[in-house]
Amino acid sequence: MKSFRADYVFPVYADPIKNGIVTVNDQGRVIAVTDQNNPPDGPIEQLSGVICPGFVNTHCHIELSHLKDKIQPRGGLVDFIKDIQTFRDADNKQVTDAIQKADEEMYANGIVAVGDISNSNLSIPVKAASKLYYHTFVETFSFLPQNAEAIFNKAMELLSEFKPQSCSITPHAPYSVSKELFKLIRKHSDAEQNLISIHNQECEDENKFYRYKLGGFIELYKHFGIDISHFKPQARNSLQSIIPLLTNKQQVLLVHNTCTNLKDIYFIKRFDRKINWCFCPNANLYIENRLPKIQLFIDQGFNITLGTDSLASNSSLCILSEMRTVQKKFPSISTEKLIEWGTVNGAKFLGIDDEKGTLEPGKTPGLNLITGLDGLKITPETKVRRLI
Structure with missing residues (x-):
């Protein structure tokens, strides 16, 4: 002892x-x-x-670790997404070596558990051998209604590769997942254990697209050759538009929340949904050069957690560094409160608070x-x- x-x-x-x-x-x-x-x-x-x-990192993309220092900071989310697609493809060994190094970095930085987003099977061996606990969110993308079933089935195949590791299927973001795909994920989530983690309101253009079908995402869809003629403006923010599409059977993590406002928070309270928030402040500064209005979320009755996002949008994978950034901007948030966000709150969301x-x-x-x-x-x- x-x-x-x-x-x-x-x-x-x-x-x-x-x-x-x-x-x-x-x-x-x-x-x-x-x-x-x-x-x-x-x-x-x-x-x-x-x-x-030990710290719990509820939002990471460990398979993007090879993109460290490759993407220009403060260019905004739309350009960041384009750059991710441009630089993402690399030799598998380069990707897996970077995954291994990132896993070791998180361990050294006192992280004991990770909620990790995956789009491929490349992280499976590292996670299987890791000293950290991982829950993998197999992420789905498709804004085209006609592709929903094929994309969902492909995600189910990848999910089976991750098993018996802890894993679930999740939508990427409101602007990249069709209503039809949201409904397939909800049906799956209503039937069995399936944690959800969604990128939420990272930039004003996301809300602008949902409200008016305007802004930078119009150019993004054009860049990727995606026909969005089926989409009609919702006259409300993205978060308010997707909340009714989410399951009420599972815990849901809304990540980033850079442009979430008080009306969005009050809107959520009208619905029977198990909402948790995750803040990744260093990534928000890296991508959009702005932070969420974190003080709006405190004492609203929701579970608040912390994440690092990926090394494509951060200089390190360190929860203490995220705490430092929050407290510098919001000095009234105590270290005791930040430690709570970075430990037990993350463990509760991941369902491992019986051990962590x-x-x-x-x-x-x-x-x-x-x-x-x-x-x-x-x-x-x-x-x-x-x-x-």
Whole structure:
């Protein structure tokens, strides 16, 4: 057994403990979390900083890791999508080597579980051998109604390749999935366990397209040769348009939410849907050079999580870095709250909070040490080190 004492221990399920002590066994299972007045038997390693559970990254694209530094930042989502398609194809070994390296980077950065988007089977071997827990979202694209069934069947085939790993079928985004394909995914989700993760309102053009059938997406469809004559403007934002198409049987993660407003949030509350939010602030700055209005989402009764997005849109795969970006822009959001978003909230969405997310006896959540804080505020010098 090993025991660690730090300036603070954040169990997450309970209040922070000053001069707290965490004891784990050789398998990383938490034996006890105590204060200095009730020390365990045996030696205790003294550390400076905050001990918290391992991080949960609810949104990543590990198979895009080979695109690091290949895409021009701050060009907007429409150009980003074009660049992804231009640079995506590469030698399989180059792609899988980058996937392996990204997996190791997340492990070193204290991440214990990942919700990962996949469009191919290239990440399967790395995930099978990884020390991290992965849930793979097999992503579907098709804005053409006539292609819905073929695309869905192809996704089901890929899903079977990922099994028995944890996996599900998911729509990519409102602008890339037809109503017919949404309905096929909902039917599947109503019948069996099928977590959903959707890119949501990453740019104003998405809302503009749904409201008025105007904006940058018109040029994007033209660029890819997609006939959108079937689509009629909805006179409301994309999120409000797709919420009725989603299952009410599964947890749904809405990712990015860069242009989500208070009316969208209130609209969701009128529906019986299990909505979770995921913020990937560094990717939002990389692509659109703007952040979501995160303060609008707090205290609205929804589960909030954090993600890194891919190395195509981020310099690193590090949840602490995402926390730093959020707190710099929104200093009223405490480190304690951000740790909650980056641990137990992600574990709850992925359905693994019986093992991950909190420092409770019997769990194997991983242990992170956060150092370089100013009081309990995150600074440019703040770092994370994996203890277990």
